[in-house]
Amino acid sequence: MDKLKQNIDKGITEFYLNLDIDIIKKSLEEDGVDVLNEDEKISKFSKRIKFMNNAIIAKEKTDNLLDLIANKFREAIDKNIDKPIASLKKLIEDKELSVQFRNLDKLTEDEIKEIIKGKNLVDLMDELDKEID
């Protein structure tokens, strides 16, 4: 795109991006848009987007916490720290998991995550911090 067309395109775009929103709405009304009715439709749309976005952020936080806790348990197993190991064994028993989970040394990170899934991760993290540090 040559410079003149680029400048015109930028000029037009800047207007729509920066103009006072009330002026934009008034102009839409003049174009025949039922702004009042559409406000509700837009509000529902943006709420849906924000809701999905919050769900994604929450999932990301949970995933990060799961990673952290799994690493802490791994560290505890490697260093043979009694309390967290006992807690992990208790979780395995409570969940009645298969024999593959009984040999702690061979537990993978994903298996540890499977064991702790469904637990209050924040409380678990607090406990581990106290037990390991």
Place this chain on the structure above:
Amino acid sequence: MLKIKNEISEILENCDIDSLIRRMQAFTISKLGYNKKNYDGLEPLDFVFGVFEKALTGVRNWDKSKIDFDEFVFGSLKSDIYAAIEKKRRRTEVKDKEEIDESYILDIHVISNEVGFEDTTTQKIDYNTEKKNFLDKLKDAEATDIEILIFECWCDEIFKPQEIADFLELDVATIYNALKRLQKRRKTILQN
């Protein structure tokens, strides 16, 4: 569920989506008109919703270092407007000059792999000559003084509406109304 890309997810937390949608809608109507047939039977607003959702899911790459989120979304919008025009052109052989701004094809910034893509392949035409030619055409088309002054502001790289308004000592709403007339006049000039 909509798979929103991580970097966009952070931005959305504080984004005024409602206003951005309105801005996109106004831009779209200025390019495609208000007739449903230009939107595959959809309302212009539904067309905008579709573009917005697509932009969130990473169909297009956003280079955060080059442009901000609003500009990225507008880049996606321009690309989809271009696609809508092309689709209509393919479907109907007869051009409907009354309702479609086909001249937009001439100046649209087509997005290649990412928004912010700079096309350096087109031949460079002398800027001042082209500016003078377009200015003459605007005068021939009886553009008002404000329209001409807006165009000259753009040529001098003054782009923000408030800056233009301050420079011309007019209120922004007056400038915006002139801009809409200028857009229509330009469409006519490019179609002739």
